[in-house]
Structure formats: C-alpha cells, structure tokens
Amino acid sequence: MGPLSAYLEELSPDVAAALGAIVSRASELVPDAVEGKTYGMPGLVYRRRPLLSVRQTKDHLGYYPFSPAAVDAVATELADYSLSKGTVRFSLEQSLPADIVDRLILARRDEIDAALEH
Secondary structure: OOHHHHHHHHOOHHHHHHHHHHHHHHHHHOOOOEEEEEOOEEEEEEOOEEEEEEEEOOOOEEEEOOOHHHHHHHHHHHOOOEEEOOEEEEOOOOOOOHHHHHHHHHHHHHHHHHHHOO
C-alpha cells in the first residue's frame, strides 16, 4: 500500500470516497502515475514529478494539481470555489465537476511531459 492509499484509509468513508474518486480518475487518465510523497503530502507522481495530491483540512477538501497554469485554465468555470495558485478547495456538498477534474489532471500531465521533452 502506498502513502496515498494509506492516507485515504484514515479518512471517514464519505471523504475518502470523494478524494478517492479524483485519485481513481487520475490513475485511469495517467496509468503511469504511482503513489508517492510530494511536498510532504501523499499523492500521485508521474515521471518523477508531482501530478496531484488531495487532502482533507479542518475547513475544506483540497485538490492540489501542483500547477498554477492548470488552475488558471479552469478558474472561470470554478468561480463558486475557493482557489489559490496551486489549490482548488471544495466540500462534500460542493464537489468538483468531473470534467474539470479531468482537465486539471490532463493539463498537469501535459505540463510534465512538455517540461521533460525539452
């Protein structure tokens, strides 16, 4: 079991399901991603670079795509969410739309690929 799976098992079932859905989708879209730790957080790593992390905090759930550009690309569609340079905050009541999750995952994957091809 990797650090991300272990972290998800520590959470309540509803939170684990919400965050686990993002992780599962990332694993489908980027099958070469593996569990690891990045910036001290359990997450998925692709080509030795951080792909994403998900966390529960006291006040929200967080999706960390490790890419300000990816967040910027979907920011207008997430006007009702709290965003920062590398974080999308959401809740169980206001989950992230599946198409936005896909776009964030694929944008970060493409960013990693482009950086390593230069």
